[in-house]
Amino acid sequence: MKMLKEERLNAIVSLVDQKGAIKVTEIMERLNVSDMTVRRDLTELEAAGRLKRVHGGASSLNTYRPHELSHADKQIINSVEKKEIVQKALSLIHEEETIFLGPGTTIELLAEAMEFKHLRVVTNCLPVFETLSKKKNALTIYLVGGEMRLLTKSFFGEIANKALEEMHFHKAFFSCNALKDNKIMTATIEEGQTQAIALDNSIEKYLLMDTSKVEKQDFYSFYQLEEVTAVVTNKDKFDTSKVLEKVVRVIY
Known part of the structure; x- marks a missing residue:
């Protein structure tokens, strides 16, 4: 379905803010629009x-976003990179383990790709739970309830x-x-605190994150x-x- 102009403009801003800087060619590929359309949109924005x-694209005016991106925007942004990350993360999961899956579009993609026969999965994310519940295998799935944040x-x-x-x-993703x-x-204290509890109770903790999020800021530091x-x-x-490797093991 072809995007309306306002939707396209908002999507471009979201892409630029998420990546920090982006090329015209990448916007063309992500949104399936022409070179002329992208350049005209960038001039307007x-x-x-x-x-x-x-030169050749656009850069963000923000390193800190006062408003969190919508779930739909997050699904669009860096989708290729997220799928690559998911394939690497799958190799870290083994049968008979108990794992925690947090919220987020990358984790949702991980849930979609999981094809295990004997695994116990706990999540506090409804889309992750719904994805796993549709699989025809012997997964044991727990959805942790409470107050729900609508955006995630x-x-x-x-x-x-x-x-x-x-x-x-055994592991948290x-x-x-x-x-x-x-x-x-x-983006929120409450969501961060809940994730931190799960991480503290995990033997191994894996952060799934594309590089566009590095050197960006959000409201609450939870780990x-x-x-x-x-x-x-x-x-x-x-x-x-290479910057991350100075502090932590990096899988890429």
Whole structure:
């Protein structure tokens, strides 16, 4: 379905803000539009003060986003990189394990790709639970309830936290909105606190994150980079993974 102009403009801004900078050719590929359309849109968005034109593309005006991207925007952004990350993460999961899956579109893709026969999975994310529940295998799935955040459809708060405090996992797979100064960040205190409990109760903790989130900021820091087992990420032309490797094991 062809995107309406306003939807396309918003999608471009979301892409630019998420990546920091983006080429015209990448916008063309992601949104399936012509070179002329992208350049015209970028000119309009720059005039509106929503981004900055640079040679061959555009750069973001924000390193900190006061408003979290929508679930739909997150699904569009860096989808190729996220699928690559998921394939690497799958190799870390083994039959008979008990794992925790947090909220986020990358984790949702991981759930879609999982084809295990004997695995116990706990999640506080409704889309992850719904995806796993449709699989015809012997997965044991637990959905941790509580108050639901509509944007991510994840559960948090006292009920969720008390349940997770009593659970223990071989491995946890989680994502984030931003990473800066070795601080792993998300948009709300409550969601971050719930994830931190699950991580504290996991023997191994894997952060699934594309490199566009590095050196970005969000509202709440819920975990330290050096406390995770490894970061599963993608390669990029800036060798961002080399920066991460100074602090933590990186799988890419």
